[in-house]
Amino acid sequence: MDALEVMTHLEKVTPFFQPIFSADEHTIIGYEVLGRFWEDGEAKSLGPFFHDAEVPDEFHLEVDDLILRRALDRLLQSQCGTSLFINRDARLLTKDSGEHFLSVLHEYEEKGLKLSDIVLEVSQSGCSDELERVLRYYKTLGIRLAIDHIEEMSGHLHKFVNCSPDILKVSLQTLRKNTVNQTYKDFLYSLSMLARKVGASLLFENIEMEYQLQYAWKHGGRYYQGFYLHEPAAQFLNTRIQKDKLRRKCQEFIIHEKRSLEKVYRLAESIQLELQEITAKYAKKSLSREQLLEAVAKHFEGMCFRVYICDENGFELTSNYFKQDGKWIFQPEYYDKNWSWRPYFLENILRMRKNRMGLLSDLYSDIETAETIRTFSYPLNDREYLFIDITYEFLFEQDGLLY
Template identity: 55%
Template sequence: MDALDILTNLDHCFPYFQPVFSADEHRVIGYEILGRYNGGGQVISLGPFFQDNNIPEEYRLEVDNTVLAKALELAIGLDPDVLLFVNRDADLLIHDSGEEFLQFLLKFQEKGISLERIVLEIAMDESKDEMDHLLNYYRTFGIKIAIDKLGDESSHLDRIGQLKPDIVKVDLMPLRSMNPPPAYQDTLYSLSILARKIGATLLFKNIEMIYQLQFAWQHGGRYYQGFYLEKPLSYFIPRDILKDKLKEEFHEFIVYEKKKLESIFAITESFQVKLQEILTKNRKSMNFEELLKSLSKDLDHVALRMYICDDDGFQLSPNMFKNDGKWELQPAYTGKNWSWRPYFLENMIRMRNDKKGILSDLYCDIETGETTRTFSFPLNAHEYLFIDLTYDFLYQHDSLL
């Protein structure tokens, strides 16, 4: 595709629209505007043209504005709450402090396209510090900001926290297997927590299979986009076209998640009963070391590590640690304080008030590198037992993984 052919045939440039669906309404809430070119009867993506830095900025901007103008003209007839996602190169925006783009949009506001419906997409690797002022300026007009190009390489959490975008787009293209690496899931978990803290919405794109849709739903995605749902088209589709399908598929996701949570609850209850029986039988006649030794016999195929703390997080006992299949006491851990750990004190209060144990979420053990969960149990109002579970036990109960 020759750049000169495109520039001299702007009438052959036109928009395509890829729908964005929502989890809460199961319907189309917006469209991403994509550039296309009709070359000899073949529809070609303009993406490579826009991304070619060898083409002068003013030429790329001219084509971009041509596509956007045609798209907004077509969008005038849409429902007034439908969002319009507009991709822009950061360098093209800041060359005139963003005024040309703003004035362009204001002309269409007079025709009925509210600026509150515009979502400006900026690639994460283009989001430089000098963009902050411009993006905040756009926000005063109601324009929403989306950060794009996030996937398994996402390492920009601090930058996202600084920008506080309205929408964070996550690329699921790296999720080609049904068993993504733990680091990928951990990154998305961190991203979902950050998005919730700053009030941003997660939009997962490149969803091509149902398990990717389920993955996006499980990781806090509110908006979804991809060929599994609908490919880019030259026209707008009925907003409820997938309502029944999405409702049915999300119901399956909910049923699966409920079964998993019920299984986790059942395992937690079984730990509760088992420990109460052991402690009722032996607790009064044992010191901490004797108690841990007794527990190691009953929990030999379950536990990786056990220890006891007070309600301020100070460790009262040695570690009872399973090393190469044998249990050993580690007295060096006595007196260490663990109150700095996330949710540690909150869980202490919960256990004290509910008088019940708590099963933690999945995490990676710092010392062994093993994936684990911790079962915490109140011995009394001031002393708490912690049991780190082995990966083998988690694997035998797949709902725990």
């Protein structure tokens, strides 16, 4: 898009509004403001204009202001009481310590704008000390903060977290195939845990297909955005426009999730009962720990690839009994290694001790094999705990266990 064409025809610049839907009420709770340029009767995205590094900052700022003002005019005229998500380049925002952007909002505040209806989306990967100060100040005024492209923040994430963001935006553009890399799924899961810890809500954007919506729902998304739900529009929409569809899809997701959880629980119960029989025989015959590992591995031959025993503090009491190239071998180098540093290890030990029941883990990537697995942990007594690592192949063959 030619920058001079845009700057000489500013009357063709207009805001479009992409609705953002809530998971709890299934209604529109706000809109992301997007820049469009009318050309040949078509509203074309201004993305190329804003992403062109050769366009002067002054041009970017002028068009940004124009879009913002026209969006705020629409908001006040509509009196619909919705929220506007406003994109701002962090670098431009801090050029004057954020004063210019704030002056526009104050101008409209005098006309009836509530600053709490503004969600500032910071769209830049770096977070300088100056940006952190500006964002903190905005927060004191009631402006809410959304961190865009959160998956690209890497080393700057801690600074954005220090600003107490209200919303973390996560793109599902990569999640276009059901066979997406498990590492990416694990990363998104980690983001959902981060959001929970810092008190922020997750907004999943670029939802273009139903399975992406299901993934967002399953992984703690409070807000949804994307063409699957609604494309950007020139006007505000009925807040209930997708309520029936979202409610129906949510019910389908709930049924599917329940079925998957039931399969996980049934597997755990089955392993529990079989281990009770094996360990009862082990106790009667006074077998060694290594002999117990051999018995367990033989019984669960088609399911597991590694078994070992730890004490209540996470120290291995045995070697690993490991299936390598189809043969079972002992790995004595693992004796006395400690695994208490693993997340939830000690918590799970205490749960097993209290309930006298085994636990089946969620899906995770094994450190050594890099495969997606689950682990079943089983209390032999108050001091010894058996761990059975279940293969990806077995989980894949059992419908619902890789979900």
